[in-house]
Amino acid sequence: MTPTFTDGDYVVRFGWRGLAGSVASALIWAALLVYVVIRSDSALLLAGVVAGEIVLVLVVARDALRLRRREVLFAVHRDGVFFGSDAVLDDVPWHLVRAVELFVERVRSGRSQQVYHCMAVRTAGTRPVARAGNAPGAGRVPRVSARYIDDAGRRDLLPGADGTIRWACRRMTGWRVDRNRLEDALRRYAPDVTIIDGPDWPPALSVSDAMAAGRARRRRR
DSSP states (O other), X not given: OOOOOOTTSEEEEOOHHHHHHHHHXXXXXXXXXXXXXXXXXXXXXXXXXXXXXHXXXXXXXXXXXXXXXXXXXXXXXXXXXXXXXXXXXXXXXXXXXXXXXXXXXXXXXXXXXXXXXXXEEXXXXXXXXXXXXXXXXXXOOOHHHHHHHHHTTOGXXXXXXXXEXXXXXXXXXXXXXXXXXXXXXXHHHOTTOEXXXXXXXXXXXXXXXXXXXXXXXXXXX
């Protein structure tokens, strides 16, 4: 359930940026549809592209409705930090919040890389907890990667190393926060809570870190 917000709250609503993203995707797919119609004789391929375009048109219609309703995607309010940018709404009370975190998630697919700007609320803990609606950045580092990070002497990159974990975490797809307004809201409602710039997800090692990990592994052989 979405809380009731007041004038003093910092509220991010679904706006033209989110709608523009879905419209752009639909237009790109429409261009692909035209290309397939002109260049391909495959009925199966044409059917697949048409189905994809229908889905994207429905997404545009959904986002137009979200814009009209001025749907709340994120908010800092009197009782806590609210995430409404996913099918799972999450209103985190202040007693759980240790920090508000901004970080970047990088997803590799072949030679390409997708970059997502993310927002998280950190709470006390040493082991990540699986919670509905969270982005991948709130999860555990795979065991093989964790061993490699440990060998590099960078346990500070592992979730829970500083005694906090990402409790609620969302990709800021189609929206962003204004850091100054976010800081003002935190000073108003939770002056002990700070904004931090967290490590990328998955945690990335520098060249010197990788060399340190290699030396540690050679010593164990």
